[in-house]
Amino acid sequence: MNTDELTSIHVDKSIDARGTSCPGPLLAAKKAIGQIEKGEVMEVLSADEGTKRDIPKWCQKKGFEYLGTIEESGYFKILLRK
Amino acid sequence: MANKKLTLALFSGSVDKLTAAGVILGGAAAEDMDVDIYVLLQAAFAFKKENAMVNDRVAEITDKKDDFLASLDRLNTPHWTEAFKTAKEMTNVTIHICGFAGKVWHGEKLDDFIDLADDICGIGEYMASAESADINLFI
Numbered sequence: 001m002n003t004d005e006l007t008s009i010h011v012d013k014s015i016d017a018r019g020t021s022c023p024g025p026l027l028a029a030k031k032a033i034g035q036i037e038k039g040e041v042m043e044v045l046s047a048d049e050g051t052k053r054d055i056p057k058w059c060q061k062k063g064f065e066y067l068g069t070i071e072e073s074g075y076f077k078i079l080l081r082k
Numbered sequence: 083m084a085n086k087k088l089t090l091a092l093f094s095g096s097v098d099k100l101t102a103a104g105v106i107l108g109g110a111a112a113e114d115m116d117v118d119i120y121v122l123l124q125a126a127f128a129f130k131k132e133n134a135m136v137n138d139r140v141a142e143i144t145d146k147k148d149d150f151l152a153s154l155d156r157l158n159t160p161h162w163t164e165a166f167k168t169a170k171e172m173t174n175v176t177i178h179i180c181g182f183a184g185k186v187w188h189g190e191k192l193d194d195f196i197d198l199a200d201d202i203c204g205i206g207e208y209m210a211s212a213e214s215a216d217i218n219l220f221i
Contacts, residue, residue, distance in 0.1 A: 019158055020158060021157045021158070021159060022105065022108075023105055023108030023109055023112065024108075024158075026108065026109070026112045027108050027111065027112055027168065027172065029112070030111065030112045030172060031172070058112055058113070061113055062113070
């Protein structure tokens with residue numbers, strides 16, 4: 001998915017983990033995933049470079065759909081579907 | 083399907099290695115792994131109630147200790163006890179104090195250690211846990 005497609009996706013839950021370092025964003029995602037329903041979309045905001053690789057791997061292991069990452073100024077938006 | 087299991091032999095009582103252990107526990111918690119931690123020798127010192135929050139020893143690159151500790155603050159890194167606590171809240175983590183290690187540091191009872199500790203045990207339990215673990219680490 002390109003950035004325009006990712007930007008157009010409706011986000012059901014947004015988690016701002018920009019104030020934390022690894023594994024903070026991953027743990028924030030883990031905590032929040034229980035608050036959305038199957039099929040809903042969550043975005044994780046992270047300023048931690050490692051999160052870009054952690055979340056896709058975590059999605060693969062947990063059976064979630066990693067949708068893609070949008071690079072913003074100084075942080076990333078990482079989108080996934082439960 | 084049963085959760086995967088991480089067994090951690092935690093020897094170090096220094097905040098650099100305990101912080102690293104906390105990061106790994108975070109990864110295990112994110113994946114719902116079951117975790118068994120065996121607190122051995124120097125780590126038992128760090129787990130004593132009177133030491134846990136004031137111990138600021140580091141094991142590596144000791145000449146940069148002040149820089150290291152300042153960076154942990156700058157990056158809002160949780161204290162290792164907080165990282166362990168978070169992992170316990172998010173997945174099945176059991177912390178065992180080695181009975182011998184406890185005695186070395188004058189800790190005879192579970193109450194001598196921080197509340198994160200679940201029990202005092204012998205090395206046989208570690209061996210059984212390690213045999214059945216998917217990942218077995220020594221820190």
